[in-house]
Amino acid sequence: MKRGRLPLTALRSFEAAGRLESFTLAAGELFVSQAAISRQIRELEDLVGRPLFERRHRSVRLTAEGRSLLSVLTAAFDMVGDSLEALSGRKASQILKVSAEPSFAGCWLVPHLAEFQREHPEIDLVIDADPRLVGFRSGDADIAIRHSLNLSSWPRVEARRLAQVEMIPVIAPELSRSGRLLSTPADFLQHALLHEDNREAWQQWFAAAGAGPVGIERGAIFADGAMVLQAALRGNGVGLIDRDHVRDELKTGRLLQPFDISVPYGAFFLVARRFDALSEAAQSFVTWVERAYPGAGCGN
Incomplete structure (x- = not known):
């Protein structure tokens, strides 16, 4: 034609x-x-x-x-x-567009952005918290961070595993001192359970803890892990959150982990159209994330 x-x-x-x-x-x-x-x-x-x-x-x-x-x-x-x-010269502007899975963006990326900015003050980040796969159209995003329970590749993009996700239960200190003892995993049922997306992860955790089949029909359901984290910090219940996303809170004592039991819950991936064609700014961001993210390189 x-x-x-x-x-x-x-x-x-x-x-x-x-x-x-x-x-x-x-x-x-x-x-x-x-x-x-x-x-x-x-x-x-x-x-x-x-x-x-x-x-x-x-x-x-x-x-x-x-x-x-x-x-x-x-x-x-x-x-x-x-x-x-x-x-148009847009690649030389050092404006980097990052599309990040909301839990990753809210729990880890935004709280640690100052570290990246200290290393790369010449790069201005534009962050879009979105769970959908990015097509990397012009003006869309330069790099993406995605979570998947079972996939490791997607059509027309390249994916690089960043870290495995291990979900652990956390509770605010004041809630743990409310008079309800936490001597066994089943004692969590005395408190409100906080859920991300659905109630399946808590079911898996109770099974891994040896508590047997537990009927979980109550507890607030949040759209992403960042909301679960905020609810847990405020003592609204027991959150089941990615271990890498609460390391700072556990270290400072803002949250407690009563039982050292975790369940695997997929993985985070760095996603790009082509990693060998990334801009200098995007490559700097990828290098920083792979070095700074606590779970990177562990079990990948």
Whole structure:
């Protein structure tokens, strides 16, 4: 097809929808309506003469032809974005965009940012706390930190394991002195249990502690570990938190760990489009995190 006839708007809509596997998310990214995305993709399918998506009740999935086209478009758009960014001089601005999993950002990254700034005062960080996988589109993010229970790789990006996650129970000193003895793990049930996302992690911890099957139907559920940490610090209950995220609080006595029992809960990963193509600022950040994060290199 001649370049002058390339349906660039439709191709951009298709690339976003295919990459995100959602017409709705693509519409949000491109600031258009979902109907516009659907119409553009229909026109593109009419042009090529075959379906690019399988439409389901509440989801879409790329066909084999769609996956083939997406791989070409994503690479092409990335190259265009990189070229425009280089021409505009944005990479030399030393502004580094980091997308971090909310628990990592709130519990460890933000409290330790001053250390990074002392080493690299020339780099200004822009931090986005977001659990979603980053596509590294132009203006998106330079480096990401993600958590996964069982995955270690994702399409179209490179991932480097940073640290294993070990969840431990912690409690504020004043709550431990409330008169309710903590002589066995089951005694935690006398207090409110604080949960991240769901109640499964506490179930796993009680099983590892030998407390047997425990019915846990109560306790506040928080969106991320940083909220659990704040609730635990304020004596609102017993938190189950990543060991690496409460080292400072345990060291200073702001939190206590009554039982030295932990459960594995996935791992954190550094994620980039390509590690060998990182900017100098991004490489400095990666080097610092791998050196400063307490669990880095342990059991990886």
